Amino acid sequence: MNDASSLRTSWTSTQTAGNRAWKNTCSNTGKAASEAVAAAAAVADATDAASRFRCLLLGALGRAGLIAAFVLAQCVVTPAYAQPADVEPVADDEPPVDDEPPVDDEPPADETEPPADDADLDEDFDETLDDEPVRTNVSGDAEVRESVYLDSDHTTISTTSADVTFSPGETGVTFRAGYLADIVSSASVDVVSAATGRFEELRNQGTGGIGLERGKWQADLGYVFSDENDWTSHTGSAGIGRDFFERNTNISAGYVFVHNRVFRADDDNFRDRMITHAGNVALTQVLGKKTNFRVAGFVGHNAGFQSSPYRYVPIGIVPGHEADPAGACLFAESCPLERHPRLRVRTAVQGTLVHYVGRKRDASIRAAYRVYGDSWEVVSHTATLAYTVDFAKHWQFRARSRTYFQDAAYFYRERYDVPLRYVSVDRELSLFIHQLTGAKLTFKSGLLTRFDDIRIDLKADVFYFHFFNFVRLPSRLGGVVEAGLRLMF
Numbered sequence: 001m002n003d004a005s006s007l008r009t010s011w012t013s014t015q016t017a018g019n020r021a022w023k024n025t026c027s028n029t030g031k032a033a034s035e036a037v038a039a040a041a042a043v044a045d046a047t048d049a050a051s052r053f054r055c056l057l058l059g060a061l062g063r064a065g066l067i068a069a070f071v072l073a074q075c076v077v078t079p080a081y082a083q084p085a086d087v088e089p090v091a092d093d094e095p096p097v098d099d100e101p102p103v104d105d106e107p108p109a110d111e112t113e114p115p116a117d118d119a120d121l122d123e124d125f126d127e128t129l130d131d132e133p134v135r136t137n138v139s140g141d142a143e144v145r146e147s148v149y150l151d152s153d154h155t156t157i158s159t160t161s162a163d164v165t166f167s168p169g170e171t172g173v174t175f176r177a178g179y180l181a182d183i184v185s186s187a188s189v190d191v192v193s194a195a196t197g198r199f200e201e202l203r204n205q206g207t208g209g210i211g212l213e214r215g216k217w218q219a220d221l222g223y224v225f226s227d228e229n230d231w232t233s234h235t236g237s238a239g240i241g242r243d244f245f246e247r248n249t250n251i252s253a254g255y256v257f258v259h260n261r262v263f264r265a266d267d268d269n270f271r272d273r274m275i276t277h278a279g280n281v282a283l284t285q286v287l288g289k290k291t292n293f294r295v296a297g298f299v300g301h302n303a304g305f306q307s308s309p310y311r312y313v314p315i316g317i318v319p320g321h322e323a324d325p326a327g328a329c330l331f332a333e334s335c336p337l338e339r340h341p342r343l344r345v346r347t348a349v350q351g352t353l354v355h356y357v358g359r360k361r362d363a364s365i366r367a368a369y370r371v372y373g374d375s376w377e378v379v380s381h382t383a384t385l386a387y388t389v390d391f392a393k394h395w396q397f398r399a400r401s402r403t404y405f406q407d408a409a410y411f412y413r414e415r416y417d418v419p420l421r422y423v424s425v426d427r428e429l430s431l432f433i434h435q436l437t438g439a440k441l442t443f444k445s446g447l448l449t450r451f452d453d454i455r456i457d458l459k460a461d462v463f464y465f466h467f468f469n470f471v472r473l474p475s476r477l478g479g480v481v482e483a484g485l486r487l488m489f
Contacts, residue, residue, distance in 0.1 A: 139452075140166030140174070143486040151478025154198070155186040163207075174211040180204075189326070189472040190311060190425075203228040209237075216243040218252070230263040230309070248286040255279050256300075264309040274304030278346075290356040300346040307340035313423040315416045323415060327425065327472040339422050341376065341411075348372040350382075363389035372406075378429065380406035396442040404434040414469040430470045436463040438480075453488040 142164045149157035163178035182205075187198035209222035217240070224235040241252030256278040264270035278300035285293050316333030317323050329335035350370035357363050370382040386400035409429040411422040438461030445454040458481075465476040 137169050138166055139489060140164065141486055141488040143484060145482060145484040147480060147482035149478065149480045151476055153186075153188040153473060153476050153478075155184070155188050155478075157185075158183045172213040174213075176207070176209045176211070178207040180207075190308075190427075201229060216247070218242070220254075230265050232261045232263075234259045250284040251282070252284075253279070253281045260304070262305045262309065267309075270309055272305035272309075274302060274306060276303075277301045292354045294352045296350050298346070298348040298350075302344040302346070304342055306342065306344060307338040307424065308426065309337070311338040311425050312336065313338050313416060313425050315419050315423065325471070327415075334419065336419070336423065338424050338426065340424055340426075341422055343375065345375040346372070347374065358389065361390055363387070376429070377410040378406055378408070380404065394444050394446065396444060398440040398442075400436075400438055400440075402434075402436045404436075405432075407431060408469065412469075414471050425472070427467055427470045427473060431468040432465055432470070433468075434463065434465050436461055438462065451487055451489050453486075455484075455486040455488070457484045457486075459483070 142162075144162045145160070147157075147159045149155070149159070159180065159182050161178065161180040163176065165174060165176040167174045180203075182203040183200065184203070185198065185200045203226065205224065205226040207222070207224045209220065211218070211220040219241075220237075220239040222235075222237040224233070224237075226233040226235075235256065235258045237254060237256045239252060239254035241250055243250050256276070258274075258276035258278075260274040260276070262270075262272045262274065278298065280296060280298045282294060282296035287293050312329055312335045314324065314327065314329045314332035314335050318331045318333055321331035324330040324332070348370060350368060352366065352368040354364055354366045357365060364387070366384070366386045366388070368382075368384040370380075372378070372380040372382075382402065382404045384400065384402045386398060388396065388398040390396050408431040409424065411420060412424050412426070412429045413420075414430075416423055438459065440457060440459040442455055442457040445451075448454060460482075461480045463478055463480075467474055467476075
């Protein structure tokens with residue numbers, strides 16, 4: 001288990017300060033399905049029928065609550081007389097923050113449009129009407145999403161999320177809040193090898209934050225709380241950025257703090273924690289009328305429990321027997337709990353280039369490359385290529401491909417003949433390659449009565465993992481289907 005999920009989420013908050021100059025470029029938002037599977041394999045056994053029923057019931061109630069909150073937000077946040085904002089909110093942008101290949105990578109919906117000068121928001125607002133209530137120019141958006149993840153390792157993840165962002169008047173202040181619920185059902189090789197059957201689990205996550213823009217300066221504060229049966233996480237983040245050279249350049253920096261508490265289901269004697277400090281700096285540059293470039297650097301420090309409280313590592317073979325082909329503890333001389341170093345320092349650098357093409361139709365090509373390294377000697381490379389085009393008045397299409405490759409951690413072995421200080425059967429620390437290909441179709445309504453835009457999208461990704469030295473699972477094939485509805489006001 002690790003804190004990658006919390007850190008990815010908090011990274012969004014630290015990047016908001018630099019988004020104004022980057023609003024027409026790419027967004028590299030990671031929702032790493034591979035990480036979700038690794039986390040799924042490290043949870044408690046909840047196979048009895050009552051536990052399954054409770055998980056499904058809580059998930060259904062959570063979905064009903066999301067829909068009710070979504071409708072209520074529209075009634076409260078968007079009064080009938082609200083005036084639309086001059087500039088629509090910008091999607092957050094962040095690089096991946098660890099060695100695991102992200103599965104999701106969302107560009108802003110307006111990525112096909114070339115860069116343009118930011119509009120001034122200093123227009124006078126008349127609040128002197130005596131016969132009418134004071135009219136507040138509220139802008140923002142509300143979004144609900146549903147996704148389903150399936151893979152050949154017998155894991156299914158259903159995710160529901162809702163997010164609201166709004167800015168009251170021309171204050172330059174933006175508030176945001178969100179909720180996410182995961183229902184995980186898995187019988188992966190990690191679960192089976194730990195002598196556990198299929199389990200089902202519910203994870204809840206809440207987010208909140210505030211952003212501020214004053215002239216050429218941007219600032220942001222965020223908080224994330226995540227809870228599941230054996231893991232609780234608190235994340236705080238802060239970011240600051242500034243535009244230079246007529247807003248053609250933006251420099252931003254951010255800091256993230258994560259406090260994780262780790263438990264073991266049905267074991268009151270197991271308690272541990274992990275603390276993360278992370279920072280980033282980014283430079284965004286407009287290179288021309290049709291080209292933007294961004295380079296970002298990341299460094300993170302993890303201290304504490306960073307292995308799984310459920311995985312056991314077979315060491316040696318009892319004389320007269322052969323090793324279990326499934327990599328389990330059968331006929332092993334010993335089988336201790338997985339042990340990882342309690343300190344991990346991570347670094348990453350990513351460059352992204354967006355070029356706007358097309359004469360008759362707005363379109364863009366986005367290319368990105370990322371290199372990562374850490375103190376566990378894991379080195380990874382990620383290359384991404386995407387093409388986005390507005391092929392009709394209200395329709396946008398995006399195709400993308402990502403290739404990821406990483407080396408194994410220095411202490412990882414496919415099999416251990418003798419005990420070592422650190423032992424692991426975590427496939428995310430092995431030598432592997434990952435390929436993802438997908439497409440996304442978006443409908444954009446344009447201005448409709450009280451809404452600036454209504455956007456409906458459907459996305460599908462197919463991925464493949466090949467593990468070169470993980471005996472329990474040589475490969476994994478899967479896919480993610482996701483749908484979203486976004487109301488912009």
